[in-house]
Amino acid sequence: MIEFLAASIRIATPILLAALGGILSERAGVFAVGLEGMMLVGAFGATIGTWASDSAYAGLVLALVGGAAMGLVVSVVAVRFRADNMVTGLAANIVALGLTSYLMRIIASSGAPIAIHNTLLPVLPIPGLVDIPEIGPLLFAHPPLTYLTLILCIALTFLLNRTQIGLTLRATGENPEVVYASGLNPLLVRMLAVIACGAVAGLGGAVLSMQQVGTFTDSMTSGRGYLALAALIVGRWTPWGAAAACLVFGAAEAFELRLQGFGVPVSSYVVQMVPYLIGLAVLAGLGRNSRMPAAIGLPLHRDR
């Protein structure tokens, strides 16, 4: 049981990081369709950074920078030039897939080892707490980025609800004209939010490549960015809501792995659909509900 829950948390972590980034973007009024690509570039950057410098910190920095760069591209196209959010995000995902795969080939052909293997980030048990029976090993024996995810979840909640930055960001997603009338710049708010989204989602990619796999493979995010998108909607655009949704999704996937292990005759494809089906059901129930940022996807006025 503990093992199953730990697996759920492990699977949920990268998705939650991407979802947290997505919350920044969507609460500011930009659909975060590009999460998949941001994660992928983050995973790639983390692998290359760690491999080239032999330092996990360099990997993290490159993951942040890579994700943020994707965010910058999306923000320039979708916010500055008012392109459709959906199309921009999807295009960014395709570009990220092609770019990372291509760069991997270049690195491989330049005499480097074909397969890069980095050591995984170590588990950091929290002294004292980890010895609590049952929940100790479940909650207090994780690699560093998992703790960071929890901290970010708390920090983002505070940022959104209790700071001027958060208030301005939320207002930009609801009614950018009001933000403009308050003497602030909604264009800048949205661009920065999308860039920050990229950085955080890039970190999500880093969790995959640094904490779970140890290398980069083509398309290694395999839909987790879209899952993150579903999670933030199911979680009603709040960090804790997204966390709960990610854990449910994580549990579903962990369950699937188990079923496969026991040879239960349920197609894994069916089980993989479950998180998305939950997402669709919630979306249908929600409609364009008031909890959805009111101005999401709407371009800023031309003269603002």
Next chain:
Amino acid sequence: MPPLLEMLGIVRTFGAVRANDNINLTVQSGEILGLLGENGSGKSTLMKVLYGMLPPDSGDIRFRDAPLDAKSPFDAIKAGIAMIHQHFMLVEAMTVTENILLGWPGGGQVLKHKQMAEHIRQASRRFGLDLDPDARISALSLGRRQRVEILKAILRDAELLILDEPTSNLAPTEVRELLDIMRRLRSEGKGIVFISHKLPEVLDVCDRVVVLRAGKLAGEAAVASISREQLAEMMVGRNVPMPRVTEGEHRRGALRLSVRGLSATGLSAITFDLRGGEILGIAGVDGNGQLELAEALAGLRPVTDGIVLIGDHDATQASVTARVEMGLAYLPADRSHTALVKAMTVFDNLMLRDSRRPPYGTRALLTPKTGVARARDLMAQYDIRAPGVDFVVGQLSGGNQQKVVIARELSRAPTAVVAHQATWGLDPGATRFVLDQMIALRQQGAAIVYISSELEEILSISDRIAVMAGGAIAGVTPNRNVDLRQIGLWMSGRHA
């Protein structure tokens, strides 16, 4: 003491048009100045110049005894001027407190919700605003939302408030409360510029009025020394009396519209009969079922019970299109969303509901040649002032937009008309145009349901007056020696 605001010799041109031609205007602290003028008279331009939204060609502005050169609204706000727009600058999904905190100068990064809520409570008490800091904007009435805007101005220490048509969306009780709040602000030493079309309100609350006409100063007077008629004449340069229909000037026609026990969401058991050549005025405080009635008659709202007959046809379950074919025309209150597609041209909007009929087209194809000719005729006939049929409707003035709707709906020679708030936001000249169209149609034998919260208009053109309250008809009276007290009682929902 020098005046709070002094605008001297303001000139602003747009191409060849002199929107502001050498205008002087002063406001004292503790004074309410009425700024009057028809649409296009230059009021908005003048206020935009003051608020830093448009640079003047020439002229000087002094505020609080120092030159004011606002390059943007933020400069004006910083100097102590607040403009309260017709459409509110509020985030609906947030609370009053959050809206006030948004962009709050100083105060640091971490929000102080509690402290601000206390500020709001105090100011709310002092100015009689009656606002709950924790209320979500989406749950507030338009009147309350307006007060949030006023509160925002007060809390940012604005000394001069510009209220742009602040009463146009308010129910009568809310209007009274707003006027009281304005008096309260005046007694606290604030200066107020009150822009309005509604003369009774202006005469009620203002100390002084300035009237603009065609970009020029048309007059200035203390309210105590001027009559309503003089004021109206100053605005339009001629006397525009309300039209008046008299009974018996023509014969009543056949039964055109028959409504029996009509019920829908927000509407209960409405019954009336209307003959050709008759106008039924429906009065009442906004939000008492008028919208529901108009939509149920037009076929936009599902009917739960009752019957609607248009001529001889049972229209109860008929589609919007079928009702048009039965001879019904509809002038909705929400001109910009229900009646017009603002991003489309005058021509497109004129043929919108008739594109399948000549001269605009056939069942399958459009016939632009004859259609455009027809649209040109309508523009001339209904005096739609636009550069051409290809002009985008959203860029026309409110009065001209309404003329497009009227041209489309009434040129079909309807036998029955439902008009809801047909003069909303129009100046006296345009209002007169709409009323004249109604009377002309009555003369031609159409049956008209004229729904309006402007009692004056109802009294002016109706043959019979019905009053709505709480989704039902509270009373009906012929428009002859009307007892206004009785109408007031019906409006307040009391069946006396």
